[in-house]
Amino acid sequence: MNNVRFLSKFDSRKANRHAVILAGGDGTRLRSLTRAIAGDERPKQFCPILGDDTLLDKTRRRTALAIAPENTHFSLMRKHELYYERPLWNVPEQQMAVQPENRGTAPAILYSLMRLAKASPGATVAFFPSDHYFSNDQLFMSHVDSAFSTVETDPQSIVLLGIEPEKAETSYGWIEPSPSLFGGLAKAVSRVSRFWEKPTAGVAEKLLGAGCLWNSFVMVGKVETFLDMVRKHLPEMYRMFAAASKLLGTSQEAAVIRSIYSWLEETNFSSEVLEKCSDELLVMRVGEVGWCDWGEPERVVGTLMNLGVNTEWMQALAA
Numbered sequence: 001m002n003n004v005r006f007l008s009k010f011d012s013r014k015a016n017r018h019a020v021i022l023a024g025g026d027g028t029r030l031r032s033l034t035r036a037i038a039g040d041e042r043p044k045q046f047c048p049i050l051g052d053d054t055l056l057d058k059t060r061r062r063t064a065l066a067i068a069p070e071n072t073h074f075s076l077m078r079k080h081e082l083y084y085e086r087p088l089w090n091v092p093e094q095q096m097a098v099q100p101e102n103r104g105t106a107p108a109i110l111y112s113l114m115r116l117a118k119a120s121p122g123a124t125v126a127f128f129p130s131d132h133y134f135s136n137d138q139l140f141m142s143h144v145d146s147a148f149s150t151v152e153t154d155p156q157s158i159v160l161l162g163i164e165p166e167k168a169e170t171s172y173g174w175i176e177p178s179p180s181l182f183g184g185l186a187k188a189v190s191r192v193s194r195f196w197e198k199p200t201a202g203v204a205e206k207l208l209g210a211g212c213l214w215n216s217f218v219m220v221g222k223v224e225t226f227l228d229m230v231r232k233h234l235p236e237m238y239r240m241f242a243a244a245s246k247l248l249g250t251s252q253e254a255a256v257i258r259s260i261y262s263w264l265e266e267t268n269f270s271s272e273v274l275e276k277c278s279d280e281l282l283v284m285r286v287g288e289v290g291w292c293d294w295g296e297p298e299r300v301v302g303t304l305m306n307l308g309v310n311t312e313w314m315q316a317l318a319a
Contacts, residue, residue, distance in 0.1 A: 017148055018123045018223075019067040020112045021059050023084070023130040024077040024099055030131075033297045036313040045130040046083035049300060050309065056087060059130045065141040066148070067126065073097065073116065075108045094119060094249065100258045106267035107237065110230050111257065114241050116223050118248050124151050126220040133303055135290025143286045146187050147220040150282065157282050158221035158229070159189065160274075162213025164287040168204035171296065173197045173215035173270065175283050176207065185285065192281040195274065213283060216291060217270070229280075233273045237264065 027034060027043030034047040045056045053061075063072055073095045076084055081098075088096065097112045109127065116123055126144055134140045147159040162175045174197075177190035195215065196207060231238045240263065244256040274281065294300045301314060 014066075014068070014148075015071075016120065016123050017067050018071040018073065018116060018120060018125045019063045020073045020075055020097075020109070020116075020125055020127050021056070021063060021130050022075045022105065022108060022127060023056050023059075024075045024080070024102060024108050025131070026077075026102055027131070029295060030297055030300070033300060033313075033317065036316055042083045043080060044294065046080065046087070049294070050133070050304065050307075054087065055132075055294070056084070056130050059128055059132070062134065062137040062141060063126075063128055065138060066145045070095075071120075073112060075099070075112050077102055098254075100254075100261045102266075103261055103264040104266040105269040106230070106234060106272055107261065107264055109226070109269050110234070110237060110241055113223055113226050113230070114245055115248050117227060118245060120223070123223045124148055124220065125223055125226070127218065129217050129293070131294045132216070133290070133292045133294055136288065140286065140289040140291070143187060143284060143289070144218065144220065147284050150189055150284070151220055151222060155222050156225060158219060158225055158280070159282045159284050160192065161216045161218040161220075161286050162283040163216050163289070163291045164285060165208055165212070165214050168201065168208045169214065170201055170204050171198055172293065173217075174199060174204070174207050174212050175215050176210070176212045177283050177285075186287050188285045189282050190285075192278045192283050194278050195270070197271070197275075213285060214291070215270070216286070216293075219274075229273055229277055233276050234267065237267065240264075 023045045025043060025045065027045065030044040034042060034044050037049060038047050046054050048054050060072065074088060074091065076096055076098045078098050078100050097115050099108060099111065116125060143161055147161060150159050151157055160175060173195060175195060176193040178193045180190040196203065199207060240260045244260060247253055247256045292299055292303050304314065
């Protein structure tokens with residue numbers, strides 16, 4: 001009986017936790033690598049770079065450590081259907097926000113938020129890029145679980161997960177936390193002071209020395225809090241989606257979304273939303289999870305070499 005009570009409490013606490021896996025990118029920077037692996041033009045998230053599982057498969061498995069599959073949603077692109085229809089065969093349509101075109105991360109996130117707001121009012125959501133590598137999935141998802149708890153305690157907060165840097169990387173975005181008493185501890189949460197996007201080598205060295213963090217672009221918050229941020233900083237885009245919200249989940253959704261996307265310019269969520277409200281955000285310190293953003297071929301090959309992996313396609317690329 002006690003176990004039943006515990007499970008009931010556990011389930012109810014996590015019942016309104018959702019995930020959105022961002023899997024709509026074209027992966028053009030990795031095209032030479034993915035072409036060598038798969039022999040076609042598929043984006044990296046649908047490619048088995050390490051082992052037999054694709055990056056999307058790995059992201060789904062990682063996410064499932066903290067969020068139920070029925071609460072896991074996917075941001076996709078229609079032209080990639082050939083690559084996602086088989087791995088997502090058992091995912092209901094209501095969990096897939098299929099974009100007609102790629103217009104950047106801001107529309108992808110807003111479209112997913114609008115669908116979630118209609119289907120699950122009051123939901124808390126975590127966004128996950130689908131092209132990241134972690135050496136320790138369980139430890140990383142324990143940080144995500146803590147971020148959910150922070151938002152449930154403070155519903156107005158949005159928590160970004162910042163990775164403790166291993167070097168003065170110039171091709172990542174960085175987060176500078178505000179000074180705090182326990183800010184250097186694992187899972188410590190601090191206010192965001194500012195963002196640094198792809199700093200110079202000299203600036204990156206200073207950020208490393210100052211205890212700044214790599215921006216993983218994994219973020220957790222209430223759906224309504226995210227929508228408020230978009231409404232404030234991208235009002236025109238927000239108005240278009242809000243006007244169409246009654247048609248989401250109906251037979252007219254695809255047509256109205258195509259119409260909206262035909263008017264949209266490519267818009268980046270980090271630069272157009274997050275960086276404009278940095279003082280309203282929190283960042284959680286994440287360490288020892290072996291994180292790498294596989295957005296560049298050099299990072300992918302570097303990770304695999306560190307793991308002692310040497311595949312035929314790696315040899316072909318090096319030739």
